[in-house]
Amino acid sequence: MVEERKIRVLVAKPGLDGHDRGAKVIARAFRDAGFEVIYTGLRQTPEMIVSAAIQEDVDAVGVSCLSGAHMYLFPRIVQLLRERGADDVLVFGGGTIPDEDIPKLREAGIAEIFTPGTPTSVAIDFVRNRAGRDRK
Amino acid sequence: MEISDRVRAGDVRAMARLISLIENGFPEATSALKGLYPFTGQAFIVGITGPPGSGKSTLTDQLTQEFRRHGRTIGIVAVDPTSPFTGGAILADRIRMQRHSLDGGVFIRSMATRGHLGGLAKATNDVVNVLDAAGKEVIFIETVGVGQDEVEVVKTAHTSIVVTVPGLGDDIQAIKAGILEIADIFVVNKADREGADKTVAELKAMMALGPGRSDWSPPIFKTVAIEEEGIVELAQGILAHQAHLDQAGVRQERQRERSHALFLELLQERVTRRLLERAAANGILEQTIERIAHRDLDPYSAVDEFLEKAGF
Structure with missing residues (x-):
């Protein structure tokens, strides 16, 4: 019996800031949307996030950063996924990201950036439409 | 290389992917599990x-x-x-x-x-x-x-x-x-x-x-x-x-109990699924449920009848 394929998303907080409210709100919203959310908590390195994403075979990784280090952390995650042959995993981000950084992040392979005030439904629709689309 | 060979070689992505296939009940999971069981x-x-x-x-x-x-x-x-x-x-x-x-x-x-x-x-x-x-x-x-x-x-x-x-x-x-x-x-x-x-x-x-x-x-x-x-x-x-x-040799005993439970579980799942698929296809399932709901038939006799028709 083929069951419906569950969407699995890793929600992680890279970097050193301790503000995980946004990550928790989105994790909860994803749960309520019927996703399985793997939550890894605070202060994760890109290496730890990518390793967890691969073991958990997630469709998407959502990262939140409020420390200002997003220009290093987000592209590094994309790069590590590519190095490990997991470039079919969708990466999106949130947090306090200045508008002028968003095009550069897109260019680095981050699929979408959700800045403060974005309704959770927008992020849910985004993941639902894109998750697993390029799954190898 | 087959996914089961990659799993045996300790390939993390293959392990992760096979687990997803299992969780989602995809048929290719069963064939991989068959290959892995001896190991x-x-x-x-x-x-x-x-x-x-x-x-x-x-x-x-x-x-x-x-x-x-x-x-x-x-x-x-x-x-x-x-x-x-x-x-x-x-x-x-x-x-x-x-x-x-x-x-x-x-x-x-x-x-x-x-x-x-x-x-x-x-x-x-x-x-x-x-x-x-x-x-x-x-x-x-x-x-x-x-x-x-x-x-x-x-x-x-x-x-x-x-x-x-x-x-x-x-x-x-x-x-x-x-x-x-x-x-x-x-x-x-x-x-x-x-x-x-x-x-x-x-x-x-x-x-x-x-x-x-x-x-x-x-x-x-x-x-x-x-x-x-x-x-x-x-x-x-x-x-x-x-x-x-x-x-104490208990480990073998547990292994046997585990195999027993596993086999029964799989058998139950497969038999039930096959029976229901067949009954749903020819409309018997729907009719039987209607009759039970209307008190035309009791559920105990219904099961007897159902199994008899299925050749049990």
Whole structure:
């Protein structure tokens, strides 16, 4: 019996800031949307996030950063996924990201950036439409 | 290369992907599992169960650290509940284990129950087989936070650890049937809290009441997992139980029981599915249900009739 394929998303907080409210709100919203959310908590390195994403075979990784280090952390995650042959995993981000950084992040392979005030439904629709689309 | 060959070679992506195929009930999972089965049976499987918040994830993390120190490779299956309303889940056991995420000798997988009762996810057994075939030497299964009756882990694990904490209830709670009966090892975690000795005394008293098991008397360990206290002793306790199983030949017995349960489960699922598919296709299912609902037929005769038509 083929069951419906569950969407699995890793929600992680890279970097050193301790503000995980946004990550928790989105994790909860994803749960309520019927996703399985793997939550890894605070202060994760890109290496730890990518390793967890691969073991958990997630469709998407959502990262939140409020420390200002997003220009290093987000592209590094994309790069590590590519190095490990997991470039079919969708990466999106949130947090306090200045508008002028968003095009550069897109260019680095981050699929979408959700800045403060974005309704959770927008992020849910985004993941639902894109998750697993390029799954190898 | 076939996915099962890649799993046997320890390819992390292949293991992760196969587990997803199993969880989603895809047919290619079954063929891979068939290929892997001959290579299972090597791992030592430890179940960790107990109420929510008793420290199962932290204990799993610390035991992993301890066994890694002795060079053993580790697989972890951590189960959390699925929401009955949305089908979603937050799987957060990894938070306590992330220090092992960069260790190639440790593979951690979070699983949601997806409606399965008993403290495990339905696919847990198959996932354990994948980790076993991939060469993980010790496999920890962390159940969902359980109450009194979710004892399924005992069917899969060689050693079942029941974790409790001080102050959960009076000693009557401890005499109840179910979870306390499955323990090969008891852990009183958060033992720096008031009442730890009382909890130990209650567990001892509970065990003294019954006839007990002739072959093995479950030891009780006090731990403060977060401070790494009592972990070395607990790990030795696990090894002692493992040695006991090998010596007493109980391990083979458990292996047999596990195979029995696994076979019956699969058979039940497949037979039911085939019967229902056929009955649904020719409309008999719908008709029968209508007749029962209208009291034209009782459900007991309906089942007799149904099975007879199916050739049983």
